Amino acid sequence: QVQLVESGGGSVQTGGSLRLSCTISGLTFNMCGMDWYRQAPGKERELVARINRDGTTNYTDSVKGRFTISQDTIKSVLYLQMNSLKTDDTAMYYCAADRGVDYGLNMVQCTPRHYWGQGTQVTVSL
Numbered sequence: 001q002v003q004l005v006e007s008g009g010g011s012v013q014t015g016g017s018l019r020l021s022c023t024i025s026g027l028t029f030n031m032c033g034m035d036w037y038r039q040a041p042g043k044e045r046e047l048v049a050r051i052n053r054d055g056t057t058n059y060t061d062s063v064k065g066r067f068t069i070s071q072d073t074i075k076s077v078l079y080l081q082m083n084s085l086k087t088d089d090t091a092m093y094y095c096a097a098d099r100g101v102d103y104g105l106n107m108v109q110c111t112p113r114h115y116w117g118q119g120t121q122v123t124v125s126l
Contacts, residue, residue, distance in 0.1 A: 002026040002115045004095050009120030016085050016124070022078040022095030022117055029076045032098030032110035036069060036080045038091035038122075048093070049080060053110070062088070085124045092119040 008020040020036070033052045039045040049069035050058045057069050068081040078095050099114030 002097070002099075004097060004115055004117035006093065006095055006117045006120040009093060009122045011123040011125065012085055014086060014124055014126055017081070017083045018085065018122060020080040020082065020093055020095075020120060020122075022080075024076045024078060024095075024097060027076075027097055027115065028100060028102075029073050030071070031100035031102065031108055033112070034071065034078050034098065035096045035113060036067075036078075037094045037096055037113075038089075039094070039119075040088075040091040043091075045094070051078070053108075082122070085122075087124050087126060089122060090124050092121050094119045 003025045005023045006020060008018060010018060012018055033050055035050045036048040037045050038048050048060055048063055049067055051069045051071055059067060066084045070079045095117045096113040097115045099111040101109045
């Protein structure tokens, strides 16, 4: 059974930092991609950052230069380092992982964002 458990959220002031963690079990790490999403009250869930199977990363424009997504393949943990936090970063943050099926011969089929965690709240105040 695949489980994703986020932690590290909290309340900080503008300009502060937080590091979110997503501990993943039951999943072959690094087979496919993983994401951090967030959802603020009254807004749609948005993709914050993604780390692809090859280790490349993508960020939404509003967090570029401030957030860093990374992974520890030994501990099976996905991280989101958030610096220079702004009030607009206030949201529930979720990690998501692709579902991967290995057909051998380096052929892997990935279903994007198949697994989700329960979320961790980040609140940034002035």
